[in-house]
Each structure stands twice: as structure tokens, then as C-alpha cells.
Amino acid sequence: MAKKRILSEFLKYSSLSVLGMTGISLYILADTFFISKGLGANGLAALNIAIPVYSLIHGCGLMLGMGAATKYTVLKSRGEQKSADKIFVNTLYAGIFLAVIFVFSGLFLSGRITSLLGADSQVFEMTETYIKVLMFFSPAFILNNIIICFVRNDGSPNLSMAGMITGSLANIVLDYIFIFPLNMGIFGAVIATGFSPIISIAVLSVHFILKKNGFHIVKTYPKMKIIAEEMYLGLPSFVSEMSSGIVILLFNYLILDIGGNTGVAAYGIIANTALVVNAVFTGISQGAQPLISAAYGNGKEKDVSSIRKYSVISALSVAAFIFIIVMIFNSEITDIFNSEKNVILQETAEYGIRLYFISVFFTGLNIVLSVFFTSTENPVPAHIISLLRGFVLIIPAAVLMSKFFGITGVWLASPVTEAIVTLIGVFLFFKTRKQIKKNEID
Numbered sequence: 421m422a423k424k425r426i427l428s429e430f431l432k433y434s435s436l437s438v439l440g441m442t443g444i445s446l447y448i449l450a451d452t453f454f455i456s457k458g459l460g461a462n463g464l465a466a467l468n469i470a471i472p473v474y475s476l477i478h479g480c481g482l483m484l485g486m487g488a489a490t491k492y493t494v495l496k497s498r499g500e501q502k503s504a505d506k507i508f509v510n511t512l513y514a515g516i517f518l519a520v521i522f523v524f525s526g527l528f529l530s531g532r533i534t535s536l537l538g539a540d541s542q543v544f545e546m547t548e549t550y551i552k553v554l555m556f557f558s559p560a561f562i563l564n565n566i567i568i569c570f571v572r573n574d575g576s577p578n579l580s581m582a583g584m585i586t587g588s589l590a591n592i593v594l595d596y597i598f599i600f601p602l603n604m605g606i607f608g609a610v611i612a613t614g615f616s617p618i619i620s621i622a623v624l625s626v627h628f629i630l631k632k633n634g635f636h637i638v639k640t641y642p643k644m645k646i647i648a649e650e651m652y653l654g655l656p657s658f659v660s661e662m663s664s665g666i667v668i669l670l671f672n673y674l675i676l677d678i679g680g681n682t683g684v685a686a687y688g689i690i691a692n693t694a695l696v697v698n699a700v701f702t703g704i705s706q707g708a709q710p711l712i713s714a715a716y717g718n719g720k721e722k723d724v725s726s727i728r729k730y731s732v733i734s735a736l737s738v739a740a741f742i743f744i745i746v747m748i749f750n751s752e753i754t755d756i757f758n759s760e761k762n763v764i765l766q767e768t769a770e771y772g773i774r775l776y777f778i779s780v781f782f783t784g785l786n787i788v789l790s791v792f793f794t795s796t797e798n799p800v801p802a803h804i805i806s807l808l809r810g811f812v813l814i815i816p817a818a819v820l821m822s823k824f825f826g827i828t829g830v831w832l833a834s835p836v837t838e839a840i841v842t843l844i845g846v847f848l849f850f851k852t853r854k855q856i857k858k859n860e861i862d
Contacts, residue, residue: 426711426723426726426727426730427726427730429711430707430708430711430727430730430731431730432577433572433577433707433708433710433711434703434704434707434708434730434731434734435707436572436577436578436580436581436707437572437577437580437581437703437704437706437707438699438700438703438704438707439581439584439585439703441584441699441700441702441703441706442588442696442699442700442703449692449693449695449696450588450591450592450595450612450613451467451591451595451609451610451612451613452464452467452688452689452692452757453595453756453757454595454596454599454600454609455467455599455606455609456689456756456757456758456759457599457759458599458600458605459546459605459606460759460760461681461682461685461760461762461765462542462543462546462681462685463546463605463606464684464685464688464689464757465542465543465681465682465684465685465688466539466543466546466547466550466606467550467606467609467688467692468668468672468684468685468687468688468691468692469534469537469538469539469543469547469672469684470534470537470547470550470551470554471664471665471668471688471691471692471695472537472665472666472668472669473533473537473551473554473555473665474554474665475661475662475664475665475666475668476662476665477522477554477555477558477561477562478561478565478661479657479658479659479661479662479665480518480522480562480658481515481561481562481563481564481565481566482565482569482654482657482658482661483651483654483655483657483658484511484514484515484518484562484565484566484650484651484654485511485565485566485567485568485569485570485654485657486569486653486654486657486706486709486791486794487649487650487651487652487653487654487655487657487794488507488508488510488511488566488569488570488650488653488654489569489570489572489573489709489710490573490653490654490709490713490794490795490797491507491649491650491653492504492507492508492570492573492635493573493709493710493713493714493717494713494714494716494717494797495507495717496634497713497714497717497718498717501634502638504634504635505635505636505637505638505640506638506640506643506646507635507646507650508570508635508636508637509637509638509640510640510642510643510646510647510650511566511570511647511650512563512566512637513642513647514642514647514650514651515559515562515563515566516559518558518562519558519559519562519563522555522558522559522562523555523556523558523559525555526551526552526553526554526555526556526558527552527555527556530548530551530552530555531548533551534547534548534551537551537669537672538669538672538673538676540676540681542681543681546605546606549606549607549610550606550609550610553607553610553611553614554610554613554614556614557613557614557615557617557618560614560617560618560621561617563617563621564583564587564617564618564620564621564624567583567621567624568580568583568584568620568624569706570635571583571624571627571633572706572707572710573709573710573713574627574632574633574634574635575632575634576627576632577707579623579624579626579627580624582623583620583621583623583624584620586619586620586623587616587617587618587619587620587623588616590612590615590616590619591612591613591615591616594608594611594612594615594616595608595609595612595613597612598611598612599612652799653794653797653799654794655799655802655803655806656790656791656793656794656799656802656803656805656806657790657791657794658806659803659806659807659809659810659811662810663806663809663810663811663814664691664694664695664698666810666811666814666815667691667810667814667818667834668687668691670814670815670818670819671687671691671818671830671833672684672687674818674819674822674830675687675827675830678822678826678827678830679764679768679827682762682764682765682768683768683827685765686754686765686768686769686772687769687772687830688757689753689754689757689758689769689773690769690772690773690776693753693773694776694777697742697777697780697783698783698787700738700742701735701738701739701783701784701787701788702787702791704731704734704735704738704784704787704788705731705735705787705788705790705791705792706791708727708728708730708731708788708791708792708795709791709794709795711723711727712724712727712728712792712795712796713795713796715727716795716796716797724796728792731788731792732785732788735784735785735787735788736781736784736785738784739780739781739783739784740781742777742780743777743778743780743781746773746774746777746780747774747777750770750773750774751766751770753773754766754769754770754773757769768827771827771831772827772830772831775828775831775832775835776831776832776834776835778832778835779834779835779837779838779839782835782838782839782841782842783838785842785845785846786805786809786838786841786842786845789801789802789805789845789846789848789849790802790805790806790845792849793805793848793852798852801845801848801849801852804844804848805841805844805845805848808837808840808841808844809837809838809841813837813840813841814833814834814837817833817836817837818830818833818834821833821836
């Protein structure tokens with residue numbers, strides 16, 4: 421009976437989280453679709469060059485939200501309510517601090533950032549516009565991620581999902597209105613994206629209006645120890661999100677030399693589709709996170725094991741489904757974003773998407789494993805997995821493979837990296853479990 425209850429809770433939390441995270445990822449996919457229709461290949465290239473900035477902002481919000489919500493759940497399950505409330509308030513302090521940095525960077529450094537990201541004269545103006553407005557809305561993105569995580573861990577996954585989905589639907593509608601009837605170009609696309617988290621926060625505020633919130637704003641000064649601990653726990657989520665941005669930035673540089681702006685546009689189609697796929701895996705792991713943290717906080721090891729197993733099975737099942745869809749419909753997926761019917765863009769993206777998405781099986785396992793370690797307050801293995809995926813392996817793999825195999829090497833760099841990280845992650849898991857059993861015997 422206990423197993424049925426656990427499975428039921430896992431399916432509830434994970435399905436809602438998947439819907440919500442997929443919704444958030446649609447912020448950028450909606451921009452990709454409407455920009456491709458309204459601005460063509462150069463618009464796609466500009467958007468893809470700007471994406472790492474979105475990944476940085478979104479990653480910071482996830483780092484604070486996931487790290488703090490994990491700590492909050494563990495403390496709440498142990499009856500330490502005052503400490504749990506202080507976690508929430510200190511998270512807000514940290515979020516405000518990061519948001520101020522982003523806003524000022526957008527106002528005064530957007531041109532330098534645009535140059536640093538590799539935009540050429542053809543797409544510089546559009547890229548800078550997107551980056552500047554995106555950074556201006558960073559407070560909303562960061563706060564939205566924090567509130568989403570806390571509301572979900574506070575027993576309201578339905579509302580958490582509703583906030584994310586509503587924000588995404590609003591983004592799609594506003595994208596259309598601003599780009600086509602109002603003819604606002606890429607500025608309209610990023611304005612629509614910026615309004616989306618604000619609308620999501622408005623929906624999530626119901627949790628406070630109806631006084632269902634178990635976390636509260638209490639009087640406490642910023643405590644660096646608490647903030648540092650939250651960020652340390654949430655670092656894998658940050659690195660996981662940033663890995664997408666780093667890979668996009670690196671691949672943009674490599675592809676620009678091989679295939680120019682058309683090649684970058686083709687990669688934009690692949691990368692932004694991959695963001696949605698990664699969001700599904702993130703949703704599965706984030707749905708499991710509060711359940712694992714609560715079970716871990718109460719010392720229920722069997723429940724932790726069951727939820728972990730359900731997470732892995734779900735990730736592999738989703739990966740198989742996505743892989744089949746991509747292999748069969750890669751031409752149709754690419755065509756959706758190729759409004760100019762550019763033959764080179766179509767061929768490049770079709771070829772790339774087939775190779776790139778081999779990684780889907782390994783990516784799902786890596787994200788699930790990373791969040792599992794974080795949820796049980798064992799962040800070191802999670803850090804290792806995230807750093808290997810986002811920086812340590814992917815960078816040399818992409819550079820070397822592109823040198824020897826050209827564009828094919830670029831597309832295969834991600835599958836090779838994710839596969840190696842999966843092997844290391846499984847090794848770390850069994851090593852950690854063996855150490856825990858040894859400590860229990862001692």
C-alpha cells in the first residue's frame with residue numbers, strides 16, 4: 421500500500437512539474453517560432469546568440485529556488501519551522517542582490533556582452549536588444565523560479581504548474597501580438613518573454629492570498645552562511661541549466677566558422693528544441709525532489725529508493741519516446757522554424773538534430789542523478805556530474821571533435837560527453853551508497 425501511495429505522489433508531483441517546466445522552456449521556443457516567421461534566419465541567429473544570457477538568469481533562479489526549497493523541506497519535515505522561514509527570507513535577499521547585478525549589466529554592458537557572445541554586424545543590433553530587455557526583466561525571472569520551487573515544496577504542485585503554464589501561454593499570445601499585428605520585431609518577442617514570469621507570479625500569489633503558505637516572511641538579517649548553503653545545494657541545478665548556455669555559446673563560435681549565420685540558425689532550432697526536452701527531464705527530477713527530501717528528512721530510506729527508481733524509469737521512458745519522434749519527424753520539426761524555406765538551413769538542421777539527440781538517454785539520467793544527490797543533501801557528486809556536463813568535458817570534446825570531424829563532430833560532442841558523464845554518475849552513485857552502508861555498520 422505504501423508503494424502505491426509513493427508512486428501516486430511521484431506521478432502527481434512529476435507530471436505537474438514536467439508540465440510546468442515544459443511551459444517555462446516554451447518561453448524561448450515560442451520566441452524561436454515567431455522570430456523565425458517574422459525575422460528569418462538572422463533573427464534566429466540573434467536569438468540563439470542571446471540564449472546563454474537567458475540560461476544564466478534562469479540558472480541563478482533555479483539555483484536559489486532548488487537549493488533553498490530542498491533545505492526548507494528537510495527542516496519543515498523535522499519540525500524546525502523558524503529555521504525554514506529564515507531560509508525563505510534569505511533566498512529573497514540573495515535573489516534581489518543577483519537581480520540588481522543583472523539589471524545594471526543590461527543597462528550599461530549589453531553592447532560588450534553582445535560582442536563577447538560573438539554577434540556580427542548583421543545580427544548585432546537585434547542581439548543587443550534581446551539581451552538588454554531580458555536583463556531588465558531578470559528580477560521577475562529569478563523571483564518566479566524561487567516562488568515556484570517553494571510553492572511546489574509547500575504541498576501545492578497544482579498551483580506551481582498552473583503558474584508556469586499560464587505564464588507560457590501568455591508568452592505565446594503576446595509573442596504573436598507584438599511581432600505580427602504590432603510589428604515590434606525582436607523587441608516585441610523579448611517583451612513578451614519578460615511579461616511571462618510576471619503573469620506566473622500573479623497566479624502563484626494565490627498561495628499567499630488564500631493563506632495556504634507554510635513559509636513566511638520573518639524579520640531576519642541576511643546571513644551569508646544560509647545563503648551560501650542554499651547556493652551550494654542548488655549549484656547542480658545552476659550548472660545543469662548553464663551547461664545549455666555554455667554549450668550554445670561554444671557551439672555558436674565553432675559553427676560560425678564552419679557554416680556562418682545559417683549554421684548558427686540551424687543550431688538554434690536544435691538547441692531550443694533540446695531546451696524543451698531538458699525541461700521535461702528537469703520536471704521529472706524536480707517533481708521527485710520534495711518527495712525525496714521529505715523521505716530523507718524522516719529517515720525513510722526505502723521511500724527514497726522507490727522514488728529514485730521511479731525517476732530513472734520515467735526519464736528513460738521519456739527519452740525513448742523523444743528519440744523515436746525526433747528520428748521520424750526531424751524534417752517536420754525543422755520545417756516549422758524554416759519560414760524562408762532555406763535549403764541549407766533545412767539540410768543542416770535535419771542532419772544535426774538526428775546526431776545531437778542521441779544524447780537524450782544519457783542527459784535524462786544525468787539530470788535525475790544530479791537532483792537525487794542534491795535532494796539527499798549530498799551535493800558533491802551532483803557538482804561533479806554538473807561540472808563535467810557543463811564545462812570540463814563538453815568544451816574539449818566540442819573543440820577537438822569539430823577540428824577532426826567538422827560539423828559532424830560538433831553535433832556528436834554532446835552525446836559523447838553525456839555518455840561519459842552517465843558512466844561516472846553511476847559509479848558515484850554506487851560508491852556513495854556503499855559508503856553510507858559502511859557508515860551504518862560502523
